[in-house]
Amino acid sequence: MNLVSRYIIRQMAVMAVYALLAFLALYSFFEIIDEAGNLGRGNYGGWEMAQYVLLQMPARAYELMPLGVLIGGLIALSQLASGSELTVMKASGLSTKRLLLILSQFGLIFAVATAVLGEWVAPSLSQRAENIKASAVHGKISAGASGLWLKEQNNIINVREMLPDHTLLGIKIWRHDDCHELVEAAEAERAVLNADGSWLLKNVRRSVLGADKIDISETVEESWPVSLKSSLLDVLLVDPEQMSVAELTTYITHLENNHQQTQTYEIAWWRKLVYPVAAWVMALVAFAFTPQNTRHGNMGLKLFGGICLGLAFHFAGRLFGFTSQLYGIPPFLAGALPTIIFALLAVYLIRRQEKR
Incomplete structure (x- = not known):
C-alpha cells in the first residue's frame, strides 16, 4: 500500500468513525429518553440504565456501520475534491480503477469490523444488557448461559429456552x-x-x-x-437481529425440528450474512456521489442526496423484512435485496460518471 492509498484510506476511516460516533450519540440519547420511563421500576435506576445503554452500543454500531461508511466516505472524498487533491492525484496517474481499489480496501476494513461486531461482540453484550434490565425491573430473575433462573416462593426454576x-x-x-x-x-x-x-x-x-x-x-x-x-x-426471547449467524443456524434447525415458523429467523440469517458486504458497497456509493468537478456548485446537493440514500438503505432492510412476511417474499430476497440493489446502483452511477 503506497502513500496515496494510506492517505485516502486514513482520511475516509477517520470521517467514517466520526460519523458513526455521532449516530451512536444520537441513538443513545433517544434510548436514554425511552428508558427513563422505566426508572424506579424494581431496582432499575440510573446505573442500570447506563449499563443497558452502553452494552447496547455495539449492536447499534453494527446496524449503523454501512451508514457511517457512506457518510464518512462522502465527507472525506468531498473534502479531497474541494481541495483539488483528487484532481492532483488523477493528474499524477491515479486511475479510476486504482481509486476504486483503494475504496474497496477501505470498505473491506469496515466490512470485517461489521462482521466481528455482528457475530461475536454485539449478540452477547445485547443479551447481557437485556438480562441486567430484566433482573433489575423484576428483581427475582437471572439469565445466563444455562437459561433463565427464577425464584418463586419455595421453588427455584430453571428454563433453558422459550420458542416464539x-x-x-x-x-x-x-x-x-x-x-x-x-x-x-x-x-x-x-x-x-x-x-x-x-x-x-x-x-x-x-x-x-x-x-x-x-x-x-x-x-x-x-x-x-x-x-x-x-x-x-x-x-x-432473543431478537433475531441480535443473534449471530451460528446461533441463527442452530435455532432455525431447532424450530424446523419442532414444526415452528422459521421465516423471521431465515430473513435475519440472510441479512446477517450479507450485511457486512453492505459496508463495502457503501464505500463505492460514496465515490459515485462524490462531485468530480466542484466548479458546478453541486457538492452540497450530491452530499445531501448521498446521505438520504444511506438513510433509505438503513430503513430498507427492516421494511423488506416486514413486507416479505406479508407477501411471501423468499427470505433470501428479503435479506439480501437491499444490498444487491445498492450495489447495482453504485456500479451504474460510477459507469455513468466515467462516461461524462
Missing part, C-alpha cells in the same frame, strides 16, 4: 421447605403456558425426597399452578 410461541423447553424445578432443605426435584421436557398463568408440564420426571428414600415418578403431562407472569420469561 411461548413454549418452554428444558424446565427444571427444585422445591425446598421453610428450613431451605431440598424436598423435591422435577424435570420436564417442555411446558405450555395456560391462560390462567399455570404451566402445563409435559414428560415430567419427579423425585420426592423422603426421610429414608427417594420416590421417583413419571407422568406424560400435569398442570403446575405457578403464579409467574409470562412477561418475566420474555427475556428468553
Whole structure:
C-alpha cells in the first residue's frame, strides 16, 4: 500500500468513525429518553440504565456501520475534491480503477469490523444488557448461559429456552421447605403456558425426597399452578437481529425440528450474512456521489442526496423484512435485496460518471 492509498484510506476511516460516533450519540440519547420511563421500576435506576445503554452500543454500531461508511466516505472524498487533491492525484496517474481499489480496501476494513461486531461482540453484550434490565425491573430473575433462573416462593426454576410461541423447553424445578432443605426435584421436557398463568408440564420426571428414600415418578403431562407472569420469561426471547449467524443456524434447525415458523429467523440469517458486504458497497456509493468537478456548485446537493440514500438503505432492510412476511417474499430476497440493489446502483452511477 503506497502513500496515496494510506492517505485516502486514513482520511475516509477517520470521517467514517466520526460519523458513526455521532449516530451512536444520537441513538443513545433517544434510548436514554425511552428508558427513563422505566426508572424506579424494581431496582432499575440510573446505573442500570447506563449499563443497558452502553452494552447496547455495539449492536447499534453494527446496524449503523454501512451508514457511517457512506457518510464518512462522502465527507472525506468531498473534502479531497474541494481541495483539488483528487484532481492532483488523477493528474499524477491515479486511475479510476486504482481509486476504486483503494475504496474497496477501505470498505473491506469496515466490512470485517461489521462482521466481528455482528457475530461475536454485539449478540452477547445485547443479551447481557437485556438480562441486567430484566433482573433489575423484576428483581427475582437471572439469565445466563444455562437459561433463565427464577425464584418463586419455595421453588427455584430453571428454563433453558422459550420458542416464539411461548413454549418452554428444558424446565427444571427444585422445591425446598421453610428450613431451605431440598424436598423435591422435577424435570420436564417442555411446558405450555395456560391462560390462567399455570404451566402445563409435559414428560415430567419427579423425585420426592423422603426421610429414608427417594420416590421417583413419571407422568406424560400435569398442570403446575405457578403464579409467574409470562412477561418475566420474555427475556428468553432473543431478537433475531441480535443473534449471530451460528446461533441463527442452530435455532432455525431447532424450530424446523419442532414444526415452528422459521421465516423471521431465515430473513435475519440472510441479512446477517450479507450485511457486512453492505459496508463495502457503501464505500463505492460514496465515490459515485462524490462531485468530480466542484466548479458546478453541486457538492452540497450530491452530499445531501448521498446521505438520504444511506438513510433509505438503513430503513430498507427492516421494511423488506416486514413486507416479505406479508407477501411471501423468499427470505433470501428479503435479506439480501437491499444490498444487491445498492450495489447495482453504485456500479451504474460510477459507469455513468466515467462516461461524462
